[in-house]
Amino acid sequence: xxxxxxxxxEIALYDRQIRLWGLAAQxxxxxxxxxxxxxxxxxxxxxKSIVLSGIGHLTIMDGHKVTEEDLGSQFFIGSEDIxxxxxxxxxxxxxxxxxxxxxxxxxxxxxxxxxxxxxQFDLIVATEMKADEAIKINTLTRRLNIPLYIAxxxxxxxxxxxxxxxxxxxxxxxxxxRPTFVGPISSNRSIIEVNTRxxxxxxxxxFERIKIKNSYKSLEEVLSTAxxxxxxxxxxxxRVTSVLPLTLCLLQHEFNQKGEEISxxxxxxxxxxxxxxxxxxxxxxxxxxxxxxxxxxxxxFAPVAAIIGGAVAQDVINxxxxxxxxxxxFIVLDGITLDMPLFEF
Amino acid sequence: MPRETNLVxxxxxxSFKKLRSSKCLLVGAGGIGSELLKDIILMEFxxxxxxxLDTIDLSxxxxxxxxxQKDIKQPKSTTAVKAVQHFNNSKLVPYQGxxxxxSAFPLHWFQQFDIVFNALDNLAARRYVNKISQFxxxxxxxxxxxxxxxxxxxxxxxxxxxFECTKKETPKTFPVCTIRSTPSQPIHCIxxxxxxxxxxxxxxxxxxxxxxxxxxxxDDSEEIKxxxxxxxxxxxxQKIVISKDVSRIPEILRKLFVQDINKLLAIENLWKTRxxxxxxxxxxIKGPTQAIKFDSNSVGTLQEQISHFFTTTRKLMDRYAKExxxxxxxKDDADTLEFVVTAANIRCHIFNIPMxxxxxxxxxxxxxxxxxxxxxxxxxxxxxxxxxxxxxxxxYAPVTKYTDLNMAFTAKASNLSQNRYLSNxxxxxxxxxxxxxxxxxxxxxxxxxxxxKKIKLSDLVCLIREKYxxxxxxxxxxxxxxxxxxxxxxxxLNDRTLSEVNLGNGSILLFSDEEGDTMVRKSIELYLDVxxxxxxxxxxxxxxxxPLLKVGSNxxxxxxxxxxxxxxxxxxxxxxxGVEGIVVLDEDxxxxxxxxxxxxxxxxxxxxxxxxxGPSIKRAKLVNELNNSDVVELD
Numbered sequence: 001x002x003x004x005x006x007x008x009x010e011i012a013l014y015d016r017q018i019r020l021w022g023l024a025a026q027x028x029x030x031x032x033x034x035x036x037x038x039x040x041x042x043x044x045x046x047x048k049s050i051v052l053s054g055i056g057h058l059t060i061m062d063g064h065k066v067t068e069e070d071l072g073s074q075f076f077i078g079s080e081d082i083x084x085x086x087x088x089x090x091x092x093x094x095x096x097x098x099x100x101x102x103x104x105x106x107x108x109x110x111x112x113x114x115x116x117x118x119x120q121f122d123l124i125v126a127t128e129m130k131a132d133e134a135i136k137i138n139t140l141t142r143r144l145n146i147p148l149y150i151a152x153x154x155x156x157x158x159x160x161x162x163x164x165x166x167x168x169x170x171x172x173x174x175x176x177x178r179p180t181f182v183g184p185i186s187s188n189r190s191i192i193e194v195n196t197r198x199x200x201x202x203x204x205x206x207f208e209r210i211k212i213k214n215s216y217k218s219l220e221e222v223l224s225t226a227x228x229x230x231x232x233x234x235x236x237x238x239r240v241t242s243v244l245p246l247t248l249c250l251l252q253h254e255f256n257q258k259g260e261e262i263s264x265x266x267x268x269x270x271x272x273x274x275x276x277x278x279x280x281x282x283x284x285x286x287x288x289x290x291x292x293x294x295x296x297x298x299x300x301f302a303p304v305a306a307i308i309g310g311a312v313a314q315d316v317i318n319x320x321x322x323x324x325x326x327x328x329x330f331i332v333l334d335g336i337t338l339d340m341p342l343f344e345f
Numbered sequence: 346m347p348r349e350t351n352l353v354x355x356x357x358x359x360s361f362k363k364l365r366s367s368k369c370l371l372v373g374a375g376g377i378g379s380e381l382l383k384d385i386i387l388m389e390f391x392x393x394x395x396x397x398l399d400t401i402d403l404s405x406x407x408x409x410x411x412x413x414q415k416d417i418k419q420p421k422s423t424t425a426v427k428a429v430q431h432f433n434n435s436k437l438v439p440y441q442g443x444x445x446x447x448s449a450f451p452l453h454w455f456q457q458f459d460i461v462f463n464a465l466d467n468l469a470a471r472r473y474v475n476k477i478s479q480f481x482x483x484x485x486x487x488x489x490x491x492x493x494x495x496x497x498x499x500x501x502x503x504x505x506x507x508f509e510c511t512k513k514e515t516p517k518t519f520p521v522c523t524i525r526s527t528p529s530q531p532i533h534c535i536x537x538x539x540x541x542x543x544x545x546x547x548x549x550x551x552x553x554x555x556x557x558x559x560x561x562x563x564d565d566s567e568e569i570k571x572x573x574x575x576x577x578x579x580x581x582x583q584k585i586v587i588s589k590d591v592s593r594i595p596e597i598l599r600k601l602f603v604q605d606i607n608k609l610l611a612i613e614n615l616w617k618t619r620x621x622x623x624x625x626x627x628x629x630i631k632g633p634t635q636a637i638k639f640d641s642n643s644v645g646t647l648q649e650q651i652s653h654f655f656t657t658t659r660k661l662m663d664r665y666a667k668e669x670x671x672x673x674x675x676k677d678d679a680d681t682l683e684f685v686v687t688a689a690n691i692r693c694h695i696f697n698i699p700m701x702x703x704x705x706x707x708x709x710x711x712x713x714x715x716x717x718x719x720x721x722x723x724x725x726x727x728x729x730x731x732x733x734x735x736x737x738x739x740x741y742a743p744v745t746k747y748t749d750l751n752m753a754f755t756a757k758a759s760n761l762s763q764n765r766y767l768s769n770x771x772x773x774x775x776x777x778x779x780x781x782x783x784x785x786x787x788x789x790x791x792x793x794x795x796x797x798k799k800i801k802l803s804d805l806v807c808l809i810r811e812k813y814x815x816x817x818x819x820x821x822x823x824x825x826x827x828x829x830x831x832x833x834x835x836x837x838l839n840d841r842t843l844s845e846v847n848l849g850n851g852s853i854l855l856f857s858d859e860e861g862d863t864m865v866r867k868s869i870e871l872y873l874d875v876x877x878x879x880x881x882x883x884x885x886x887x888x889x890x891x892p893l894l895k896v897g898s899n900x901x902x903x904x905x906x907x908x909x910x911x912x913x914x915x916x917x918x919x920x921x922x923g924v925e926g927i928v929v930l931d932e933d934x935x936x937x938x939x940x941x942x943x944x945x946x947x948x949x950x951x952x953x954x955x956x957x958x959g960p961s962i963k964r965a966k967l968v969n970e971l972n973n974s975d976v977v978e979l980d
Contacts, residue, residue, distance in 0.1 A: 011641065011704075015404045019708055020492045020715035023642065048410050049718045071348040071432065075383050078431030093431075097410060155355045156730075173760075186763070200699065288741045299351045302387035306380065306726030311766060314493075314719035314758070327757070331766055335730050336742045338753040340767040 006030070010100070014054055025321030026054065032320040033057040035118065037110070037126040037137070038064075039086055041073035041300035042151050042158075045309025046125055046316070048075075051097045053317050059104040059121070060094070061113075062086050073300045110137065118144055123316060125149045128300070131223075131255035138163055138219045147319065150219065151312050155296025156335030158308045159247045161222070162315070162327050167214040168192070169325040175206040187231055188215045188328050188344040214328050217345060222330065223252055226345040229279035241339050242284045243332045245274035246293045267294055304335050311340075348434065349389060360738035361389070367736065368392040368457055372444050372474055373464030374421040375399060376716050377488055379411045380725030381462050382425055385435075388729055392436040394458070396450070397422040398443045402677075408718035445473045447851040452477065452789060452874040460732055461485045464725070468513060472781075475500065475508035479782050480789055480872045484735045486728045492715040495724040496754035499735050499772060502782065504747040510776035510783075520562020525572050526609055527619060531693055531701045532709055538689035539674055539710045542601070543681065545579045546586055547661055547672040567612055575605060589666060591659045598630045598654065602691055622695045625651075639683060641703040647694050654687035676711025685710050720755065727753045727767075748772050785855065785868040788887030793879040797844040800884060802831060805843065808884070809856055813869060813891040818860035824853040824870060833859060843873075850875035864893045 006027055011018060018026050032055055036043055039062040051058060066081045066089050081089035087105040095103055110133060118124065124146055126137055134150050141148040147164040175196065184190035192211050199205035217225075226248065228237060249270045253262050262270075264287075271285045311331070318324040330343045353361050369390050371381055374397040385393055399421050401412045411428035412421070422439035429437070442449045455461075455477050463485060465471050471487065478485040478500060485500040487508055500507050523529070524537050563569065582600055585593045606624040609615065629648065632655040639645070639653060660680045664672060674681045682703065690700040707713065731751070737744050744750060751769040756762035775783045792800075806821060820832035823846075830838055830846060838846050848854070852873045858866040869891050879885075 008641070012403055014407050016713070016716040017407050019713065020717060045722060049722060052407055052410055052718045054407070067346075068348050069346050069350050071434075072351050072389075073387055075387065075429075075432045080431075096413060098406075155351075292741055296355055299354055301351065301355055303384050303726040303730040306384055306722045307730070310719040310722035310726065313722075314717075317719070327766075333766075336734070336739065338727060338731065338751045338767060338769040340765065340769070342757065342764050342766055 010054070013100075017053060021317075021321050021323050025323045028322050029054055029317065029320050030056045032122045033059075033120060034316065034320075035059045035061065035121040035124045037061050037124065038128040039074075039076070039090060040070070040128045041302055041305035042153060042309045042312075043125075043127040044074050044076050044090075045305050046127070046151070046313045047094060048097065049310060049313030050316055051094060051101050051103075053313075054098065055101055055317075055320065057102040057104070059106060060087060060090075061106040061108065061110075063107055063109040073302045073305065075302075115140065115144065118146065121146060123147045123149075123320065125151070125312060125316065127151050128298075130258075131251045132258065134161075134251075135218075135220050135223075135255065141165075142218055149312050149316065151308050152298075153300050153304050153308065154247070154250060154293055155299045155301055156304060157243050157247065157293065157296070158304050158333040158335070160308055160312055160327065160331040161219055162329045162331075163216045163218060164214060164319070164326055164328075165216055167216070167319065167326055169212050169214060169319075170322075171210050171212065171325050172207050173210070175208050180208050180210055185212070186344055188217075189213065189325075212325055214326060216329050222345045223248065223255065226330070226343075227278055228343065231344065232279075237278075237280050238284070240278070240280045240284055241332065241334050241337075241341060242271075242286060242289045243334045243339070244330075244341075244343065245271045245278060245280060245285065246289060247332050248278075249274050250293060250297060262294060262297075264291060264294060301335070304333065307335075307340075308333055352389060356733060356738050357740055360733075360740065363736070363738060364389050365391045367459045368394070369732075370455070370458040370461045371395045371464060372461065372470070373397055373466065374411075374425040374439075375405065375464065375466060376408050376718075376721040377490060377725050377728075378421075378464035379409045379425060380718075380721050381464050381729060382411070382429060383432075384725055384729035385462070385732070386429055386433050386437075388732075390435055392438070394438040394440065395422045395425060396440045396442060396444045397425075398441060408716055408721055410718065444470055451850060451876065452480065452872060453791070453876045453878075455483065456481055458483060460736060462728055462732070463487045465489075471508055476781060478502055479507060480787055486732060486735065488724050488728045490716065490720040490724050492717065493720055493758035494755050495720045496752070497724050497727040497731065498752040499731050499747075499750055501735065501747040501750075501772070503775065505750070505772040506775055507779060507782040509781040510773070510779040521572065522563040522565075522568060525575070526563075526568055526612075527615055528692065528696050528698065529619075531689070531698055531706075534689040534692040534696070534698060535685065535701075535706055535709050537692060538685045542579075542688055543674050543685055545576070546583055547665060547681075548674070565612070565614060568615065571608055571612065575608075586662050586665055587670070589662055591662060594632070594655055594658050594662075595630050597658065598625065598651070601688070602695060603627075603630075606695055620697050622697070624695060625691070639686075639703055641707075644690070644700045644702050647691065647700075650687045650690045650694070650700070653683060654691060657683040657687060674710070676707050676713065682707055682710065720758070723755070748774055785870045786889055786891045787870045787872070788889045789872045789874050790854075790884065790886055791874050791876060791879060792884040793881055794850075794875050794877055795881050796884045797849060797875065798842055799882070800843050801839070802841055802843065802846060803839040805884075806831065806856075808886060809869070809871070812886045813866065813889075815856070815858055815866050815891075816860040818858070820857045820859050822855040822857070823848065824855040825851070830854075848873060861893075861896060863896055865896055867892050867894055 006023060014026055034050065034055055034057065036047060036058060039047065039060055047058070047060060064086050066077050066084050066086050068082055070077055071079060076090040076093050077086065085107055087107060091105055118140060124137070124141055126134065126148065129150055129152060138148055141163065142165060145165060150161040152159055180191060180194050182191050182194060190213050192213050195209040197207050197209065199207060228240065249267060253270060267290050268285065271290060272282050275282045275285060315327045319326050327342065328344055330345050331340065333340045349361055367390055369385060371378060371385070371393055374382065374395050378397065382393070382395060400418050401416045401421055401424060403417055405412055406414065411425045416424045420441040422441050426437045426439040444450055461474060461478060461483055463471060463474055475485060479502045482502045486497065487500055488497040489495065499505065519533060519536060524533055524541065528534050528537065578600065582597055585597060602625045606622050610621060629651060632652065657680055661672060661684055664680065672681060674685065676682055686703050686706045689706060693700045733739050734742065734744055734750055748771055750772050752772055753767045753769045756765040756768040762768060777783050806819065809815065810819065818833045821830040822828065823830055829835060850873060854871045854873065855868060856871060857868040
């Protein structure tokens with residue numbers, strides 16, 4: 001299939017998205033090989049979107065059996081599947097979404113896999129990760145130079161971490177009054193090249209093709225060095241959502257204490273330490289959110305999964321289609337206010 | 346542990362019980378609708394009714410994840426319900442129908458729901474459901490997507506902006522002369538081929554009804570005369586179509602692409618600043634030497650376009666008689682599409698405009714809006730998420746005033762922001778000038794059908810006048826068609842019954858005070874909901890407050906301000922943030938135009954933009970109108 005032209009059937013099937021990202025991106029996607037780790041609520045959303053969109057190959061790795069609780073947030077399973085291996089129960093339903101996609105299902109856990117297994121993929125998406133597993137897989141993707149997305153949720157709150165190591169993207173936009181110049185545009189991104197071209201139909205319009213270099217950090221580095229100091233104004237810092245320090249707090253606690261419950265007092269103390277490191281005033285932390293974070297820790301909720309799963313899947317499609325600038329590098333969602341800011345660490 | 350374990354951890358036992366006993370309506374089972382259905386099932390809504398009139402199409406399958414190849418041509422609503430059975434835990438009730446069909450879905454049918462999720466793809470239905478939600482004070486979650494762009498807006502009647510509070514953009518139109526005489530872009534030729542040529546040849550009943558006061562886009566009488574004459578001559582061409590004599594197809598080509606162009610060339614004024622068109626030469630007008638397959642993604646040569654014009658015209662002429670002398674343009678009907686493609690491209694060539702591929706012309710002629718699974722998933726997720734707050738089910742985030750709730754739209758993907766994936770401005774209060782939600786009071790008259798034949802207009806007026814303390818001089822209008830029924834010097838219909846003056850289920854009456862000098866009763870809009878489950882002789886007027894207002898002042902504005910003051914009092918008690926002014930940004934700031942699939946309309950507001958140096962947080966308001974599904978319309 002690789003490099004071949006899309007067939008008329010494929011063009012008809014993918015009509016509505018080809019009109020958005022073009023034939024070349026669609027063909028690029030067809031030659032991509034993706035690994036998804038864990039098929040929970042977020043994993044199901046990501047699977048659905050990238051399978052529908054016509055990715056070439058997807059391997060789903062999940063070593064869990066279906067529980068009754070899973071039924072509350074996942075749509076590839078039914079009550080008759082309880083006790084089955086999740087990938088056995090979902091196999092057919094996923095393939096049914098798009099028979100053109102080559103699917104692989106794998107019951108083995110991370111621990112049972114060697115490096116060679118991961119090497120075959122162009123991109124890895126990991127969901128429902130414990131912090132130590134996340135850091136481990138990230139170390140591996142860095143070593144193998146594979147783009148990584150990690151998405152996780154704590155009930156109404158969720159995060160996405162992205163590590164593409166280094167990624168050069170090309171965007172095209174209409175030239176505005178102020179032309180674009182080469183140089184850094186934010187802490188992790190800088191413009192390395194700008195080319196212009198005239199519109200074929202309207203000579204007054206000029207398009208700019210902008211090459212942007214995106215740099216990323218590992219999750220381990222983010223957890224030890226993340227800060228917003230000097231990246232935001234004081235006013236902006238004051239308005240940073242508490243979801244950010246609280247999310248980082250849970251991740252770090254999980255990494256340091258492994259599985260141990262966190263008390264309210266401890267959580268608050270840790271959150272304050274995070275505020276300090278981020279440069280965010282402690283006043284952003286309120287008791288209600290702190291309590292809910294503890295209560296909803298690690299829980300998946302369908303609407304939240306739809307939002308972050310959708311965001312991850314779209315970015316995966318964008319970079320595999322080699323279109324549009326990727327996300328960079330930490331995003332949180334507050335499911336109460338629908339706030340969803342991006343932070344560059 | 347049971348399936349609701351995690352949900353209960355998030356919303357609590359009480360709220361879970363409330364959700365289980367809630368009934369919601371999902372309007373639309375397409376792109377956003379499939380996603381919403383999944384989400385609200387997993388949220389354990391007790392009962393979900395799904396209305397959709399559409400059937401499944403191949404091009405739906407890239408995003409409407411409940412549908413498969415084998416489901417093509419099946420109804421969306423019932424197919425969706427079948428497809429979710431394995432994970433469903435709610436009572437699902439599908440309907441294949443148009444939500445605007447009043448006999449299938451009368452007003453009282455809507456009343457059973459606690460909340461409505463809109464997942465529609467057209468402006469008319471959005472407006473309709475919005476209106477119903479206003480009459481019934483039913484919370485509505487409005488949403489739409491177009492490609493990477495999407496929005497979600499909760500509408501709480503009386504408390505927050507309704508769908509009509511911001512102006513919706515009307516379809517883009519072109520002056521007649523641009524289309525008929527001086528095209529300069531491919532779209533002009535496509536509109537000519539589809540809306541003018543195709544319709545005149547295959548769809549119209551050969552009636553010439555040129556409207557004299559239309560927007561010609563020119564004052565040149567010579568040109569207007571020519572355009573009118575050309576239309577008449579086209580009916581001559583239609584006779585060729587009717588004759589089924591395919592040997593006369595060259596006559597059609599000669600008329601359209603030689604004679605008409607020569608006539609245009611004769612009008613010197615048109616070509617002072619424009620490049621002159623070049624008519625086809627005789628040698629170019631010839632039929633296909635062999636059958637050619639049109640590649641949908643390439644343009645091909647002029648000669649191929651001409652050959653293909655022959656082929657496709659022949660097919661349509663053949664079909665014309667078989668289909669009762671009427672063929673509608675349909676983007677998925679290859680013959681009609683290819684006729685438009687070839688005619689448009691030949692015209693493009695003549696006018697020195699680049700030709701376009703079938704793929705591109707299909708998009709323009711068929712008003713196709715790109716649509717993807719991910720944006721739909723995100724918007725549906727937001728819509729279902731906010732329903733928890735609209736129904737006030739989050740104990741730890743109670744809603745004290747609805748203007749504290751958030752709408753949301755894509756910011757990063759729409760290039761509106763680099764540091765927000767979503768923008769989430771708070772809901773605005775109703776716009777005091779909104780004709781749908783603010784200018785008048787609204788209520789529902791519930792009556793049994795026998796009343797329509799018994800109650801005279803004068804009886805009804807008495808009832809209304811007494812109930813809401815209106816003076817003697819009033820006017821009564823049938824608001825559905827702006828028909829005057831009664832006023833101080835028009836009383837002819839006084840003794841007629843409601844059915845005699847064509848009032849019935851779904852009629853909307855506008856009742857106004859025409860007497861007040863210093864104080865007037867606010868106008869009231871009354872919906873007639875005819876329900877045969879009511880006992881005979883029932884005619885119930887709504888228990889609503891119709892305020893007395895000062896004449897001359899901006900009446901409804903005062904009122905809204907009053908209401909806002911009340912709301913703000915609550916807010917002050919709970920501590921609100923200091924939102925100060927409203928800044929309207931230039932449209933350029935947004936720099937996006939959304940043409941929609943599901944949307945057809947939407948608005949965009951950038952959230953809380955920082956204003957450097959100023960102490961206050963200014964909420965910047967950017968309203969970006971999305972257009973209707975008809976992107977192009979010929980005046």
